[in-house]
């Protein structure tokens with residue numbers, strides 16, 4: 588009993604100390620304590636929204652549980668469209684239960700991580716409910732409960748459903764980019780990569796499928812791409828497609844977002860069920876490096892960085908291990924100067940070596956075995 592009490596005191600004490608001693612806004616760590624929000628948490632990480640939350644002082648995160656996430660993901664959206672909807676769930680004002688239930692005018696409007704004019708309307712409904720709606724849309728969700736709060740800085744609340752406007756136009760999208768990605772790359776030092784992309788119809792389609800909802804391209808500069816051509820030419824068509832798609836992410840990531848990111852991201856080549864074709868984003872000061880088991884490349888320039896499209900130049904070609912270890916994708920020992928690392932991890936390529944195209948099914952971006960419970 589005595590011990591019990593001491594433990595409880597210790598827990599209370601450490602909870603009390605938490606805000607001042609650790610980053611109170613590490614949403615990944617906060618949500619990790621609640622298995623019901625694991626899918627939501629995984630998607631915050633996968634779309635690089637978590638670092639955006641760390642950086643803010645005043646924020647409200649409207650989380651939805653795994654069942655609500657599953658309903659939302661059944662709309663088969665691109666990762667970019669998912670990011671646009673989840674951005675609406677991050678309010679740039681502080682709202683805890685008390686404030687929500689006593690809105691001075693019965694209603695409030697909050698800016699969100701989705702760029703203005705997007706905002707979220709909060710309304711006191713009859714019967715003590717609180718409704719949430721994307722600006723100018725009907726109420727999409729209601730307040731369920733408060734999850735955690737650090738008064739006036741961070742509030743995590745649960746709402747009943749995703750703030751989705753409709754499956755066809757899930758979130759207020761940023762103005763479509765007027766830039767043509769391949770033309771921009773050709774004009775800014777990545778003409779060889781752009782030409783290879785145009786020559787692979789399937790890969791080009793994978794990039795274009797994301798050009799409205801959000802796309803980030805890492806294009807190797809011409810010198811790097813030219814010296815890589817002999818290796819590239821030895822790949823099968825599927826191998827070439829996978830390598831090209833390995834250079835894109837299906838959502839918009841700004842350079843400042845990448846600078847505050849450390850961790851794995853999926854690419855257009857990722858066919859979610861397995862954790863394949865991932866890139867590791869690693870920061871060192873202002874340098875952003877993109878690591879793969881075979882190559883570490885550095886961002887050396889920005890071709891374009893305007894939501895929904897970002898294009899960054901790399902000093903090296905990203906080589907997916909999944910391609911170079913697969914006899915069906917890289918038939919000859921085509922790794923050139925690069926040596927294949929020892930097969931430490933189990934090979935993640937499909938057994939038949941075929942590269943299946945991702946086709947936008949949202950649940951496939953995140954592998955199922957990825958939930959961490961400490």
Ligand SMILES: *[C@@H]1O[C@H](CO)[C@@H](O)[C@H](O)[C@H]1NC(C)=O
Nearest residue numbers: 610613614615616617619641
């Ligand atoms: C946030 O917490 C997660 C999980 O505990 C940890 O892996 C990550 O490094 C933390 N991020 C920051 C910026 O502290």
Ligand SMILES: *[C@@H]1O[C@H](CO)[C@@H](O)[C@H](O)[C@H]1NC(C)=O
Nearest residue numbers: 606607611644645737739740
């Ligand atoms: C809370 O926000 C204020 C500014 O609004 C900031 O000075 C303070 O450091 C924040 N506290 C925490 C624990 O993040």
Ligand SMILES: *[C@@H]1O[C@H](CO)[C@@H](O)[C@H](O)[C@H]1NC(C)=O
Nearest residue numbers: 689690691692693694695696
């Ligand atoms: C409430 O409404 C009044 C009149 O429309 C406005 O002046 C005031 O700023 C509103 N208060 C809040 C907190 O929105």
Ligand SMILES: *[C@@H]1O[C@H](CO)[C@@H](O)[C@H](O)[C@H]1NC(C)=O
Nearest residue numbers: 764765766767768795796798
């Ligand atoms: C985006 O892709 C579509 C095809 O899906 C294409 O018609 C359109 O021109 C592309 N937009 C840009 C800016 O490249």
Ligand SMILES: *[C@@H]1O[C@H](CO)[C@@H](O)[C@H](O)[C@H]1NC(C)=O
Nearest residue numbers: 817818821919920921922923
């Ligand atoms: C390409 O394949 C050919 C034939 O299999 C081989 O002789 C050559 O060394 C390979 N080139 C590179 C750069 O690996």
